Amino acid sequence: MLRFKNLGSGSAGNATLVEAHCGTQVSRLLIDCGLSVRELGKRLIAADLNLEDIDAVFITHEHADHVGHARAFAQKTGADVWMSKGTALACNLAEWDLGPEQFNVARDGEAIQIGALQLHPFTVPHDAREPLQLRCTDGDVHLGVLTDLGHGSSHVVQALQHCHALLLECNHDPALLAQSSYPGFLKKRIAGPQGHLSNEESAQLISALVHPSLNLIVAAHLSERNNRPDLAQSLVAMAAGCQASEIEVADPLLGTPWFKVH
Ligand SMILES: [Zn+2]
Ligand SMILES: [Zn+2]
Numbered sequence: 001m002l003r004f005k006n007l008g009s010g011s012a013g014n015a016t017l018v019e020a021h022c023g024t025q026v027s028r029l030l031i032d033c034g035l036s037v038r039e040l041g042k043r044l045i046a047a048d049l050n051l052e053d054i055d056a057v058f059i060t061h062e063h064a065d066h067v068g069h070a071r072a073f074a075q076k077t078g079a080d081v082w083m084s085k086g087t088a089l090a091c092n093l094a095e096w097d098l099g100p101e102q103f104n105v106a107r108d109g110e111a112i113q114i115g116a117l118q119l120h121p122f123t124v125p126h127d128a129r130e131p132l133q134l135r136c137t138d139g140d141v142h143l144g145v146l147t148d149l150g151h152g153s154s155h156v157v158q159a160l161q162h163c164h165a166l167l168l169e170c171n172h173d174p175a176l177l178a179q180s181s182y183p184g185f186l187k188k189r190i191a192g193p194q195g196h197l198s199n200e201e202s203a204q205l206i207s208a209l210v211h212p213s214l215n216l217i218v219a220a221h222l223s224e225r226n227n228r229p230d231l232a233q234s235l236v237a238m239a240a241g242c243q244a245s246e247i248e249v250a251d252p253l254l255g256t257p258w259f260k261v262h
């Protein structure tokens with residue numbers, strides 16, 4: 001059994017919990033740690049879990065909304081830490097003061113086994129040093145986790161074929177971004193090919209990934225200023241061939257309930 005719960009999604013801090021069950025074995029991974037340890041602890045308690053229940057944390061890239069509190073989390077819990085070499089360099093991992101063998105290097109195309117959970121990292125086009133996003137599986141069903149990318153490259157499309165569930169960035173509506181008070185350089189960065197996915201680009205990606213067993217799409221990493229859930233839902237639903245109300249949206253501050261992948 002594979003299930004996941006987003007604990008917060010967006011510039012205020014990202015964290016997603018993925019849990020795999022195999023017989024009596026339960027394995028839990030935190031993807032990104034942009035929430036303070038205190039806040040994370042509170043949200044885990046609300047999900048009937050504790051900080052110590054997390055086996056490992058996977059950091060997708062060095063932007064503060066993803067890695068911001070990972071050091072404190074890793075030091076407090078002793079959980080294994082996974083990230084690319086480039087991300088480790090970019091966030092000065094050598095100074096994190098981790099325990100021996102607590103850090104593990106993740107690489108594009110190399111599977112990682114964490115108990116009952118298997119991860120398949122893949123590179124994405126984003127303005128970070130060596131960003132990786134993930135496909136997660138319990139060996140039966142597959143979940144794709146994809147935030148922070150500027151466009152859906154063919155490598156991304158290849159890596160996420162035949163997923164049963166997707167947590168997918170729908171960052172902005174181009175018109176709202178163009179009208180916003182953001183400085184010009186930032187608008188250019190966000191809309192650029194190494195920035196973030198617009199609703200239209202996310203919908204295009206869904207068109208390339210949709211198949212009869214894709215049962216759940218969660219729109220994530222929505223900009224609070226430059227997007228609205230209904231805009232993301234309607235475009236993604238059109239591409240997926242479902243109703244807008246069937247597209248779930250991760251609340252930037254509250255995340256989502258648990259979703260079982262099936
Ligand atoms: Zn981000
Ligand atoms: Zn980023």
